[in-house]
Amino acid sequence: MADVRQLRSHPTDEWIAQMRARYPTEPSIDEALTRRLRKRGQTVSYSSPTLDHVGERLAKFLGSQAEGPVAIRNLQRLTGGASKEQFVFDLDWVRDGEQRVGDRMVLRCEPAASIVETSRRREFELMRFGGSLMPVPPVYWLDEDGSMMGMPSLVSGFVTGTQKPAQVSSNVSGMGIHFPADYRAALAPQYVRYMVALHQAEIPADGLPSFVRPAAGTTEASELLVNWWARIWAEDLYEEAPIATITEHWLRRNAPVLDRASVVHGDFRTGNFLFDEASRSITAVLDWELGYIGDRHGDLGWVITDLYITREAGVPYHCGLFAGTDDLVEQYEAAGGLPIDRKKLAWHKIFCTWKQLVLSLGCALRAGDGRTHQDVLLTWLSGGGYVLSESLRRLLEEHG
Structure with a gap:
């Protein structure tokens, strides 16, 4: 059997099955953790997608989800966070039969790996649940398996605000x-x-x-x-x-x-x-x-x-x-x-x-x-x- 250090870097199906059996957990968590191990064995190094590439995929994704035509403008990377790769953009679209112009949106995507490997489906459901109890960015669309965006992703509304008082430093x-x-x-x-x-x-x-x-x-x-x-x-x-x-x-x-x-x-x-x-x-x-x-x-x-x-x-x-x-x-x-x-x-x-x-x-x-x-x-x-x-x-x- 391969050295366990090597298996952590290049997991085999047998070793993945052993991890799943040894640590039984929720099915959706098991799915996310299993997915990351399979990706790990395939990924040599990660480079962020270009804005053009993200924009093309996003236009196709939202075009297949929204009820009317969409137009994406001002797509930019969103800084901050130690986990997911995020982008912000303005969206013209139709919601509940009403034409909307310039709604600020956030695209949240998984890189090849992150400090926490989680399920976008779970996050989407929780944000919807929490939104009835407290201010939470509204969530609109989910690409659970990454078939449209190339990586599991969700799109939410953009909310303004700050994390800390202006005069206070932080880490x-x-x-x-x-x-x-x-x-x-x-x-x-x-x-x-x-x-x-x-x-x-x-x-x-x-x-x-x-x-x-x-x-x-x-x-x-x-x-x-x-x-x-x-x-x-x-x-x-x-x-x-x-x-x-x-x-x-x-x-x-x-x-x-x-x-x-x-x-x-x-x-x-x-x-x-x-x-x-x-x-x-x-x-x-x-x-x-x-x-x-x-x-x-x-x-x-x-x-x-x-x-x-x-x-x-x-x-x-x-x-x-x-x-x-x-x-x-x-x-x-x-x-x-x-x-x-x-x-x-x-x-x-x-x-x-x-x-x-x-x-x-x-x-x-x-x-x-x-x-x-x-x-x-x-x-x-x-x-x-x-x-x-x-x-x-x-x-x-x-x-x-």
């Missing part, structure tokens, strides 16, 4: 964004209110068909999550990290029982919402690709990881908004949120920190090896894995 992926007191007073209640609305929303019987609904009263939700990210680590790592294995075993031994299935955004943090600088109203919640149905504690656990801590006068703030875990939980419950179990929250904080480690020392390095337009950025992000290792060591020592 990539929302790290380092800190909100002064007057911004916190305006934004934190909106942020919490939208999170509460998402977690409490009832999922219609025919809603979110691409998602598995874990059973309440079981550990199924936790097991699916751990399998998802354990599989990614097994497929992406370049060298073993004992702390990753120790954490995976801890998570499995201590898997919490689900009390109520909620829609979880999966990446609900600063950098993933836009707001209007003048009114300080949130204009859009973005990046739904990591969402799932599971335990609401997952979204709060992501917020309180060390990665998104900022400081003001020595006081640590989670996502630059909440003065400690108690502040976040108190605001969440005061907004009508379901009760937060501190033991479950601790499990999800450890899980989310482990997930960040997998993204840093596994996914970022693997995708950055010539398979994405963001290779420099992803290689830089991988350096955070060693800081995250120490965070995990301390968390396991505290809760072990």
Whole structure:
């Protein structure tokens, strides 16, 4: 049998089947992860498509989807983001029998690889679901398998707003964004209110068909999550990290029982919402690709990881908004949120920190090896894995 390091770079059908059997997860997630392995063996290096090439494919795609003639103007690359390749353009089209002129749109596409390999179908469904609860860019068209665009893609509306106060510096992926007191007073209640609305929303019987609904009263939700990210680590790592294995075993031994299935955004943090600088109203919640149905504690656990801590006068703030875990939980419950179990929250904080480690020392390095337009950025992000290792060591020592 081939060396496992070689198999990670050039997966065989047999090895892919072994990964699928070892880490059972949701069918749509399994499909996305299997697709990326098959692409990995075929991709030598990635280069971004030219605007002319994108424009030609986009015109054919929208021409086959829209109800009338379309005209695409001002197609440009959209900067930002560490995951998908994005473009912005103006569209003349017919919607519900009405001629529309100059609607600003976003095209979101998968490169050959990215720091997160996800399903555009899941993202499309979640954005539609979330759009009834909070401001979310409207989604219009989906090329699920890339047969039209050459890569799985979706088209959404463009929403204006900023990620941070004008006078505040930040790092990539929302790290380092800190909100002064007057911004916190305006934004934190909106942020919490939208999170509460998402977690409490009832999922219609025919809603979110691409998602598995874990059973309440079981550990199924936790097991699916751990399998998802354990599989990614097994497929992406370049060298073993004992702390990753120790954490995976801890998570499995201590898997919490689900009390109520909620829609979880999966990446609900600063950098993933836009707001209007003048009114300080949130204009859009973005990046739904990591969402799932599971335990609401997952979204709060992501917020309180060390990665998104900022400081003001020595006081640590989670996502630059909440003065400690108690502040976040108190605001969440005061907004009508379901009760937060501190033991479950601790499990999800450890899980989310482990997930960040997998993204840093596994996914970022693997995708950055010539398979994405963001290779420099992803290689830089991988350096955070060693800081995250120490965070995990301390968390396991505290809760072990």
